[in-house]
Amino acid sequence: MRTPGIGSKTFLKCLDFCPPEQLFNESRETLIKLGLRPATIDAIKNPDWNIVDQDLLWLEQQGNHLLLFTDTDYPSQLKEIPDPPPLLFARGDVDLIHFPQIAIVGSRNPSSLGIQIATDFASSLAKSGFAITSGLALGIDAASHRGALAAQGKTIAVTGTGLDRVYPATHKELATEIVNNGVLISEFPPGTTAKANHFPRRNRIISGLCVGILVVEAAKQSGSLITARMALEQNREVFAIPGSIYNPLARGCNALIKEGAKLVETTQDILEELSHFFQPLTAQSISANTKNPSNLDEQQQSLLNYVQYSPTSIDRLVNETGFSIENIASHLLILELQGYIIATNGSTYTRLK
Numbered sequence: 492m493r494t495p496g497i498g499s500k501t502f503l504k505c506l507d508f509c510p511p512e513q514l515f516n517e518s519r520e521t522l523i524k525l526g527l528r529p530a531t532i533d534a535i536k537n538p539d540w541n542i543v544d545q546d547l548l549w550l551e552q553q554g555n556h557l558l559l560f561t562d563t564d565y566p567s568q569l570k571e572i573p574d575p576p577p578l579l580f581a582r583g584d585v586d587l588i589h590f591p592q593i594a595i596v597g598s599r600n601p602s603s604l605g606i607q608i609a610t611d612f613a614s615s616l617a618k619s620g621f622a623i624t625s626g627l628a629l630g631i632d633a634a635s636h637r638g639a640l641a642a643q644g645k646t647i648a649v650t651g652t653g654l655d656r657v658y659p660a661t662h663k664e665l666a667t668e669i670v671n672n673g674v675l676i677s678e679f680p681p682g683t684t685a686k687a688n689h690f691p692r693r694n695r696i697i698s699g700l701c702v703g704i705l706v707v708e709a710a711k712q713s714g715s716l717i718t719a720r721m722a723l724e725q726n727r728e729v730f731a732i733p734g735s736i737y738n739p740l741a742r743g744c745n746a747l748i749k750e751g752a753k754l755v756e757t758t759q760d761i762l763e764e765l766s767h768f769f770q771p772l773t774a775q776s777i778s779a780n781t782k783n784p785s786n787l788d789e790q791q792q793s794l795l796n797y798v799q800y801s802p803t804s805i806d807r808l809v810n811e812t813g814f815s816i817e818n819i820a821s822h823l824l825i826l827e828l829q830g831y832i833i834a835t836n837g838s839t840y841t842r843l844k
Contacts, residue, residue, distance in 0.1 A: 492578050492680055493542055496531035499678070502577040506560060549655065549681045554670065556581040564589075572699040572725050576678035582654045583674035587645050590622040593761065594697050594722070596715040597631030597707035598740055604841045605631060605708035605740065607833050608732055610638035612705060615758040617644020621765075622673070624649065624701050626693055627662055631707045631715075636669060646673040647700065651693040653683035676700075694718040703728035703765055705755065709743030716743045719752065728764055730755045735801040787829075790814070794822045795842070798832050802839035 492502065505514055508525060515535060522532045550557050558565045558579040566588045569575050581588070593616050595609055613623045613635040623639035625632040627648040639646040648669050652658045654677050657666045669675055678696065679689065694714065698704055698721040706729070709715040719729050729752040734741020748754050755761060787795065797803070797811050808819050823840055826832045832840045 494534045556585040569699045583670040587674045592624045592701040593621045594624040594701040594704040595635035599630040601630045601708045606634045609634035609707045613638030614642035617642045650677045651689035653681040655681040658685040698722035705730045708740040711742040798842045802835045
């Protein structure tokens with residue numbers, strides 16, 4: 492893995508030829524026949540064992556693990572993809588990678604409604620027995636990890652760096668919480684910094700580990716759509732939250748639905764498709780989108796009927812209801828506290844249920 496010019500496909504090709512330890516004893520002629528470049532062969536003939544020793548020291552630390560493609564405990568789901576990572580570095584509960592997983596992905600700059608949806612779905616799916624997998628990125632990824640943790644569920648973060656680093660740095664506390672209550676996974680060895688080309692590679696692992704993937708918010712040109720399409724190619728179930736045709740963050744999800752992804756309104760839609768993977772717990776583990784309604788008075792219920800499932804301005808509510816701004820403001824606060832609506836950008840509100 493530390494040899495220049497050895498990517499996952501070349502590594503697996505070498506594994507098919509001989510065990511790793513034997514490769515270092517092969518002749519140059521044999522290595523040339525394997526299709527290795529001169530610089531790669533030079534590195535194999537004169538390895539930098541000092542950096543490998545550093546990797547082994549990392550591995551000796553409590554909670555750190557390394558899985559080789561040929562190991563019996565390497566996740567079988569991941570072996571099915573076209574270019575599985577030959578090595579997986581892990582920190583935390585490594586056995587968790589064998590749990591049935593739902594990946595939740597989406598925008599790094601989501602709306603407050605998108606964050607709410609990702610959190611609620613992650614929490615509900617975690618309570619139903621799924622591990623929630625995502626990429627530790629800003630936005631929907633972080634909300635998904637936090638939703639699973641808040642429900643005392645399990646979560647898996649696949650990173651684009653070595654596991655001795657956290658990217659983005661603002662997620663150090665979240666990464667620590669995941670190590671303590673889940674697992675961090677990476678194909679990159681310790682010391683690897685964040686690079687742009689690492690994240691598409693990371694995405695194939697996210698989709699490869701899961702049995703289904705949920706896209707919450709994604710623009711038309713989005714890395715989340717790449718992950719979803721990888722999942723389709725890997726024969727995983729793909730789910731998408733629909734959105735307003737005027738919302739640029741909904742266009743990616745709406746496009747996926749056109750292409751055959753399942754339109755999702757509640758977690759029950761996902762559980763029905765993947766019922767063979769979960770055991771329902773209690774009525775409390777039903778989707779966060781089907782909460783028992785609180786009692787609303789007549790005016791509150793009337794106002795709620797005018798709040799759309801897309802951003803609705805206070806001015807519009809005043810015009811359509813005839814209520815005063817003061818009256819509307821007080822009722823909106825009650826509706827928000829009871830979980831019926833959420834405040835969105837620009838003094839607008841969006842209905843949740």
